[in-house]
Amino acid sequence: MLALATALVSAMVTDGWQHARSAAVDVWRRSRPEGEAEAVGLQLTDTRTRVLAARECQDAEAERTVVTDWAALLQRVASRNPDLVNELGGLLLPESGAAGAGSEAPTVMKARATGRARVYQAGRDINLGEQ
Template sequence: MLDQLVAAAGAALVAAMATDTWERSRGAVVSLWQRAHPERAETIEAELAEVRDEVLSARGTADEETEQALVADWQRRLRRLVRDDPRLADELRRVLDEALIPALPPAAQDRVAQISIKATTSGHGRTTILGQGTQHNH
């Protein structure tokens, strides 16, 4: 589940960089880092600005390879952040749900928000999974 959260957050972060509402999203991401590593918040803020320029350039030239490399880089950073302080997983979920996904156009929201859930029940057990949005059962 953590890998899916980090994957979604990294993809949403990079996608949000190309939106007009990036400043709000950026603030939420910097705040997340501020909690874990206050001494690095300023550096992260500067790195986010640099990466945004790279994302905008990649989008302008339809360079999907560069954009995917940036997504992978931020997924790695977020994974390390949450690994170092597992309590930040809930905060990362909040940033994803409240700041990153809402910043995206609807089609991008659907791509980023897809999360797979696999439940196995044995014996006489019951499994209940609640979710929102479009759900596909296979």
């Protein structure tokens, strides 16, 4: 759950946040029709505000606390509704295919080209159409 919570909190500070938030609320709405989705939407918005403030103040501990809080919440939700967490994991952790995955080390690629050299890097498939 920590990987999923980390991905969720990381998405909060990206340009794609509104899309990620909408997708998360939609998943909640489909899986938990009791009206929880709106509350989760508000909680996500509040959490984003906290994360942005923590980043502005360079308060890594506050951000870690937010991740830990979401991991605990997602763990509780998973015990009641594993499909919800798996679907959310599929959205936020598409490479893992599961919410519990993500224990692998991140891929770090570094390259340096000098002169007329070219560097091509890809995290997955790459197709070059050069002549």
